[in-house]
Amino acid sequence: MSFGIYIQPARAACIITGVAYRDYNDNGQQEALEPGQGGVVVRAYDAAGGLAGTATTADADGSYTLNLPSDGEVRLEFDWTATFLYSARFGANSETTIQFVECAGAVPGLSLGLSQPAEYCHMNNPDLGTSCYTFEDQLRGPFSASPTFITFPYTATGDAAHPVLALASQIGTTWGLGYHRASDSFFVASYLKRHTGFGPNASGTATTTGGIYRMRPSTGQVSLFLDLNTLPAAFNTGDDPHPANTTDCPPNFFNNCWQYDTDTYNLVSKMSLGDLDVSEDDRSLYVVNLNTRELLDIPIGYEATVPPASRIRRYSLTGLPGTVCSSSADVRPFALGVHDGRVYVGSVCSAETSQDPDDLRAFVHSFDPLAGGGFRLELSFPLNYPRGCADQSDVNCPVNPFTGRSRSAVWNPWTPTWPNPDNEATVNPEPLLTDIVFDNQDMVLGFRDRFGDRAGHQQPGPFDLGSGQLANGISSGDVLRACRDISGVWTLENNGTCGGITTGGAGNGEGPGGGEYYFHDRNNPNIPADGGERHDEISLGGLVDIPGSAEMVMTVFDPLCENCGFPDALFDGGVTWLNNDTGTRFQSFRIFNGPSIPPPPPAFIEQFGKSNGLGDLEAVCGPAPLEIGNLVWEDLDLNGVQDPGELKLANVSLRLYMDTDGDDDVDTLVAQTVTDADGEYYFNEQNIYFAGLFPPGTPGINFVDINGNGVRDDFEPIGLLPDTTYEVRLDDPANYGGGPLTPYYTTRVNTRVINDGNDDFRDSDGVNPRPRELVTETNFPVTVAVTRLYGDNDHTFDFGFALQPPPVTSTPLPGTPGTPGAPGGSLGISKVPDDPFAEPGKIVAWTITVTNDTDTPATNVVVEDRVPDELEIVPPLPANATAIGQLVTVTFDLIPARSSASVTITTRVRDDVAVPFIIINPAAIVGGPSTEANIISVQRLPETGETPLVRWVILGGALVILAVGGWLLARRFNRV
Structure with a gap:
């Protein structure tokens, strides 16, 4: 008889390297005089959502190294604290703040460009x-x-x-x-x-x-x-x-x-x-x-x-x-x-x-x-x-x-x-x-x-x-x-x-x-x-x-x-x-x-x-252009999160719409593109064929007419307009009937998992009117994309799909405790402020409405309202609500079939909120797919009695930004 031992071979190391750098000309390529940027934290997550490794880019040259076990695909997330830096546009040396890589051996070149719009110059000969x-x-x-x-x-x-x-x-x-x-x-x-x-x-x-x-x-x-x-x-x-x-x-x-x-x-x-x-x-x-x-x-x-x-x-x-x-x-x-x-x-x-x-x-x-x-x-x-x-x-x-x-x-x-x-x-x-x-x-x-x-x-x-x-x-x-x-x-x-x-x-x-x-x-x-x-x-x-x-x-x-x-x-x-x-x-x-010789007096x-x-x-350096995007993928586990190992969907057609006639309807097609082999898409000046005039309202011009002369000057950017409401729609019939989105449902949207402030980077944003039905050319997902300031690229507009419909909120039916509600509809949530334009010290009331779009009553529906720190909760709370710190929990005992129930939470904008500022206030159905985040614009009201420049309203469930008396000046302060 012989004995032996089995020595398991060590897993091959995965070494990921890259650099964060200042992309001065915002072209997605690191050039000779564009230095590295230190202090950027790079985190790697595995398919189970666990943190596999962390590195920080070096101050000297912006480089980083991640040593990970060779264990399939990982998701890299780039994060930084410098509020003046933004994600540069997608390019040869710069992907986005979320990147996926197959972890095996040496993996170089996972880099990120960071732009500072004030450093951008539109040409080499200004x-x-x-x-x-x-x-x-x-x-x-x-x-x-x-x-x-x-x-x-x-x-x-x-x-x-x-x-x-x-x-x-x-x-x-x-x-x-x-x-x-x-x-x-x-x-x-x-x-x-x-x-x-x-x-x-x-x-x-x-x-x-x-x-x-x-x-x-x-x-x-x-x-x-x-x-x-x-x-x-x-x-x-x-x-x-x-x-x-x-x-x-x-x-x-x-x-x-x-x-x-x-x-x-x-x-x-x-x-x-x-x-x-x-x-x-x-x-x-x-x-x-x-x-x-x-x-x-x-x-x-x-x-x-x-x-x-x-x-x-x-x-x-x-x-x-x-x-x-x-x-x-x-x-x-x-x-x-x-x-x-x-x-x-x-x-x-x-x-x-x-x-x-x-x-x-x-x-x-x-x-x-x-x-x-x-x-x-x-x-x-x-x-x-x-x-x-x-x-x-x-x-x-x-x-x-x-x-x-x-x-x-x-x-x-x-x-x-x-x-x-x-x-x-x-x-x-x-x-x-x-x-x-x-x-x-x-x-x-x-x-x-x-x-x-x-x-x-x-x-x-x-x-x-x-x-x-x-x-x-x-x-x-x-x-x-x-x-x-x-x-x-x-x-x-x-x-x-x-x-x-x-x-x-x-x-x-x-x-x-x-x-x-x-x-x-x-x-x-x-x-x-x-x-x-x-x-x-x-x-x-x-x-x-x-x-x-x-x-x-x-x-x-x-x-x-x-x-x-x-x-x-x-x-x-x-x-x-x-x-x-x-x-x-x-x-x-x-x-x-x-x-050198003076003229004779009196000259x-x-x-x-x-x-x-x-x-x-x-x-004379013009404003930096804008870019939005970025991922369409199959959500295998239906959690609404872009997990490693999930399929990226190529050849999906996406269309971009905007309001071009000032009637508040986002109804004009201005661009179209398709996802690449990695499921990524981007809208920028390369594919925007209609951008509108400044101020909005005059069609047919594909540049931002800053000086209003009707002629494009070389400093005026083309493509996306800043501070403008767009819609990204997947309404192209080519996506369906055997196309790349057959046979899919939309996954859950706005999922919050890590709660580190970066959840919007990795979630799905495509809202479908009938999420428990297959997507078609009449039942397609849409996301509202509000652009920010010049150069503030936004790569958070993602679409997740699944081969099953998203889960329904666990709301037991009467007489059958613990039994989920039957399919045939869904629970939806909306949250609307009574005045979306506020200043420090102002009282703002938020009405939360849960709609039961099912054929059966819903019971014990729990809603969590995470009130941001910029707001203080004003008592008394409704009878069906409790608060622990800034978390308000509302319980609806019964919402009949095909009906809704509402509750109002009163808040006060804190006096020390710096202005201007945008407050994002989310609410979600616990355990359900629906989350609603609404916002108010906090600014000092004009002291001359003039009409405020910016008003925010909600029309038809979509966020709409209205400019009063001039061009829009709003901004969201999250960073991508």
Whole structure:
């Protein structure tokens, strides 16, 4: 007799790998400059619904690895907490938040793209826009018809054409600049600059220091959007210090007060407005009031309308944490940036009080606008680092022969005095942090030389009224880079190194730590540092960085002076492109060609030469498109959940419908597609052949006509409309009579199993009017698909089918306890609020109705109403209801055949609910297939008595969103 043992072979390991990444252009493909995204949790579930494994994507590159037993198909679920990120569209390197994979051996490439709609740009060559400046009174002066805002293509070089968008008489002098995608609007903010005046107030006959102007590139419309000086005194931006006219001033050599503009000199960067940005969701304008040193949050909405003053939030920018300054009066905020759900504010300590250069310092703070405040310090650094020459004509920065001072670009404390009397080349660099942009997760800081806005080109000093000496002001701005590590800490560049990259500016003596990352921020970049005429710091402080590009663009002077071989390349203004990895220049464009020799009196030079002749930069990037989908499958166990191992149904035809004539009926076919081999389908601009106009109601146009001109402009997205109600229907006869849906029933809908907030990702949404009958071309499932904001793709519209009808609610018949009700109908549930438009503190009553569509009475029907935390339950409850915490349980003892029963639950919207917000309130029959979730829109009611913009109603069992007086502005806040 022999004995032995049996050794069971180990199951082969299943190793699933992939990456989560930022899909900047939302095309479903990871490209070279699209980085990985850390912090995404990937969970694997087996066929029994058990959690088989969990991984989190790495902060460094977004990669993850799941080590699982080889045990058939698994379902992967991707989840993240960053509310500003959305699922990118389906593509070669990006499926959706729910993915299925056969687990055997190595399984690479299970990846997910994540989109940030504010980072999307509709084309590789968008237009850029910037402010430019002209001499004297902007309303009635000699250059009132000159351009003060222009646009140009991203690929512009040399002296390419640049269309004019606004004139001096329309907007005056501006700096702060933002582009509002949803309305195709540039917004620009008034700015105080010596020798050039403000733009018009509402009357058009006087100026305002607090003007925010709106310009629409596609239509050429220019208007005053908001004058902050017409609001309560707390918003005041200061009085206009410019000359009232050209001759009402003490006798002087030139007999033109604008050439001296004495009262303006010491107020530059201390009054009027600073930087302006548009929020990532297009709902707010952020602007810095330099007069009050406050940040203003102006809620303008998608349609860009002026809110009442009571809705404008004000945030003090003095006394922020970590702001170390010798005098609180010297804290000077100016710059803004928006990135990944936070607003960034830049300021400097001017050292004006102490006059000690060691007190010069820069600060960057940020806050979460949804939290309503709570600034935190992101970055702080001294500004006494070495810099190059503001003006160089030989090996060393020359000494000013009149003052004995060097023309170095080293930052100086702000000063009320004129530094270089009777000097043709006037230099006194004073730091002003004016712009913040982001390259992936790194921060780029634009510095403007304040003195460049206090001097001029071929203009006298402000106090030498009897002198005939003209000075060429030479500004000396800068651009610095700060890199973010995986823990979220920012570190300023040091000796030309940032984030592990060292550029050719290391050791050049012109930056923090003795080197300079962006070392080509100078004219004549191709000559050695020790020879030739050169300005080492030519930045004017305006920046733009389009996500996914390899470069940063900034405003400069003398953009074409490379070895100064270009004819007449001095005293000009334009832009230059610097590579983010090498710090080198590879493209330049001239906007104005300034004369180096002044014209004879009484004529004046219009532009500002080397003295800050341009403002901020912004790109015209249209709204991100939309996509909805995604799965049709066979639900083998009838649980309403997309389980691993279940059959995906190919070649199923789906049709998309919308309301195109404004009659509230979703009855126009606008798209059709079929599922692929994996049972997936998607509606986007590739298959939408009718999308409607903006506002809805005019048929025949397949794009979102944002500016309403009836012509598709290149920034206007095609395909699905945002915030619009669609229906996805499986009504194509080809699906039935031997088609791919023969012989199926619909499975149960809206199943909640894990209750982790992601159940909608994995459930079935197709509602069938007769769920216990086979699906046919007259008994087909439908789901209501309400699109969200631009770029907020929604892959939760799924359809499950089964070879058996869904189970009936277990409601024993009289006299036969425990016996389920007989087939022949079903129990349905509806839940309707008495007012779907609410505000914090409002009472909302919800009526729950259970309909017995069977031929027998139903008894002991139990309904669970899970009241969300944003609502508090108001007693008393109905007699047949009880509550434990936020769970209300209602028991209907008897519902006769072919009848219904109702109950009303009263709630109150909590006072601390942030607005706007959408509250989803579900109710379900316990043990049954029916769930009803209804919603209310929580917003602040307009304080002017105007009609609310959005109303939600329920018509015929379908959710319908109505826009009152304009385009729809609703949003659901769940993420897919």
